[in-house]
Amino acid sequence: MSKGIRVIYDGECPLCQSFVRRMRLERSCGPIELIDARTDLALVSELKARGMSLDDGIVACIQDECVHADEALTRLALLSTRRDSFNRLMHWTFSRPKLARLIYPLMRVGRSSLLWLMRRERISR
Template sequence: MSDKSLFIYDGECPFCNHFAQLIELKSSLPEFEIIDGRKNLALLTQLYNQGYDLNKGAILISDENIMHGADAINWICSEIKEPSDSLLEVLRIIFTSNRMTNFLFPFLLWGRRFSLTLKGKVWHPVSGNHQFF
């Protein structure tokens, strides 16, 4: 990774939050910034207007490329070379396979939606009706 990469996740989702913390603290990815999309609604709205909906998965911007959902998770896990956490190692092994990532990703989305519902939070932090600029 030559340029800084930006990972945008849903900070209200406990699974997303834990994954982001693991990546930030244990992955040793250089030039990698992690932000909570719900705390950055202007950026999230701009990405939504480009077709990237946080409700359909985390968003990764790297080298001017935007990856979304399963592709973002797969890319991150493929970039982790020597994780210093056993859970992160398991996730890396599972999610470096495109086939496994695409198979499991709908279950991850379901878990996110279920946990947000239990917390009384909306699934869509932004929609087409929000305009910040």
């Protein structure tokens, strides 16, 4: 993995797309590399081998450390700006690791249900 911040997400999920666009990490952290997991299957395989399935959650790589799912959202929430209501809500919710661990499974179910309704395949086939 490279230095800086990389966010690997499901580019076919409208919820994931909206989330990464609205976090506005660039304002507080500088350039962020957003990677659609569906376009980089080698990276998806590498992360899966490390126990981070993109079907189960977003991945954030900050410097050389990659974190997954609720922990990724916690890290991103702590880095994001709190200039608008969305980012304030994300910070308030996900900067608390225990709350993030409680909420994240519900978000994952919502995402899976939405992708099923949209007839989208899982990333890891």
